[in-house]
Amino acid sequence: MHDIPSLDARSFRELCADHGLAATHQRQMLYDVMRTMPGHPSPEEIYARLKRRIPAISLATVYKNIHLFVERGVLKEVSMHHGSLRVEMNGHPHHHLVCSQCKAITDIEEEDFGMLPTLQRLPGGFEVDRYAIDVIGICAACQKAKSS
Amino acid sequence: MHDIPSLDARSFRELCADHGLAATHQRQMLYDVMRTMPGHPSPEEIYARLKRRIPAISLATVYKNIHLFVERGVLKEVSMHHGSLRVEMNGHPHHHLVCSQCKAITDIEEEDFGMLPTLQRLPGGFEVDRYAIDVIGICAACQKAKSS
DNA sequence: CTATTAGACGATAAGTATTATCGTCCGTCA
């Protein structure tokens, strides 16, 4: 178990400057809490822990700043599919093309991949069932909308 | 534009029998609506369309039956990550190991893949940014829990 | 073909997760 080195205020200011964000105390603490929590905690879990450092913090601030960090490219979302329940009717093995702008999902057959990933090392005891590949990008419609 | 052949009542009954489900009218219409809607519509969108065929249908029935179909293996979820917002702190290129039971997410470095997928064919105009690979299976802890 | 019964249905209340609004406050720059 090794400690995660703490990000000093100076480099946090630089990070913010690079992404056009004001370097506030709340943001630094939020970032630090996220950095030191293992796994991929939910906003609620982050909030609970952050509240221990800044009791007056609000959950809305956590959401607002996570979204802001994502918008400005400081963080990425784990998945593009977290809005609502979606299911597969397509029986063949296939994967997805996901537009990061409009979130549209298009199926793409497994045969259209020339190569499939193969895992060399796995954490002990994990039993693999299948792969799900998301190809993330910008769809034709959103590109058109952007350039206009 | 070709029509999607409609599933007749007989084969729907077989489908249900195979998965231990009662073949109700609502379920058949739900299944049929989902089958004939393009893309991956949300439960609300499915409900809206289904309501045109069965005005008395309830949104709760849509949710209940989608879940039931998923449980029994008739359908699959598009993504394992639709509970709540999760973000990435991990800077390196990496992917995820996802337990389909407990939904835990573990990072896995890109180097641990011997081969990365390559796309041969793309729908015109889609601009690829990156790949996100989920390796779906059962984690060690859930296997232990299952076997005990 | 009918009676029985488990499971399905629909209405609706409740529970999560998330976002918007708004008044106030703080840091920066003139």
Next chain:
DNA sequence: TGACGGACGATAATACTTATCGTCTAATAG
């Protein structure tokens, strides 16, 4: 130092999903 813009916190509002419960229907045994 004063004005301004962005950030904050409280809270209301909204979206999404699940639970509950009384009624009804499909499966099936006779």
